[in-house]
Amino acid sequence: MIKAAEAGAAVMKSYFEGNFTISNKEGINNLVTEADHASEKAIFDVIRADYPDHYLLSEEAGEIVMDSEYKWIIDPIDGTVNFANGIPLCCVSIGLEKDGKMILGAVYNPFINEFFFAQHGFGATLNSKIIHVSEEADLMSACLVTGFPYTYLETPNGPLEIFAKLIRKGIPVRRLGSAAMDLCWVAAGRFDGFYEHKLSAWDSAAGFLIVEEAGGKITDYKGDYYSPYQPHILATNGKIHDDLLAVINNKKQL
Helix, strand or coil, rough: CHHHHHCCCCCCCCCCCCCCCCCCCCCCCCCCEEEHHHHHHHHHHHHHHHCCCEEEEEEEEEEEECCCCEEEEEEEEECCCHHHCCCCCCEEEEEEECEEEEEEEEEEECCCCEEEECCCCCEEECCEEEEECCCCHHHCCCCCCCCCCCCCCCCCCCHHHHHHHHHHHCCCCCCCCHHHHHHHHHCCCCECCCCCCCHHHHHHHHHHHHHHHCEEEEEEECCCCCCCCCCCEEEECCCCCHHHHHHHCCCCCC
């Protein structure tokens, strides 16, 4: 996994601020670049060299189904819009499932030299140093991060409504443009919580394990144990989790 993340990151760096083709997938500003495909190929090549029979799920290639208990869940560039605009808040994200349970996660941003890694039951690290979530217990004093879908979700308590509730009370809510980095920065204690309405498995597979292994709590919007195969995520230090979940579900007023 480490070799695969490093290979994808090397490709990202080689294309960054250079000339590369950019196209649009379904929806507005849902970009994919030449670098996404090249990074994906580099990651695939590393994995297949040792594990040719493993199942692969990746943002660009989709599902490469194999009869295996192992599934690699890959985002070759998380934060493609940032990458395409020369903003160095983007990363490689790779998670590994065994029999449906996430066992390894790696998120690597080579531009700021941050490599996050977690193994189930063994904790989470940043550049090989153990990390922990924050100790903030008051939602009103928390620093949060979120993301917005490229197609607005017309649902009760949608992304803008929840954002407005929080910032109108003075709670800082940031947006980095990379869900994998958002999760890792919760794990590192930089943010106290992260929520988002619409993610795919490759956005969160690695990051949610990293948060969990750093002592955090991750659920869907119902408060149930998180699965990367459903769209909603709430990841916190655990201490503000219930309060933020209640605000998201319009069951509590700030």
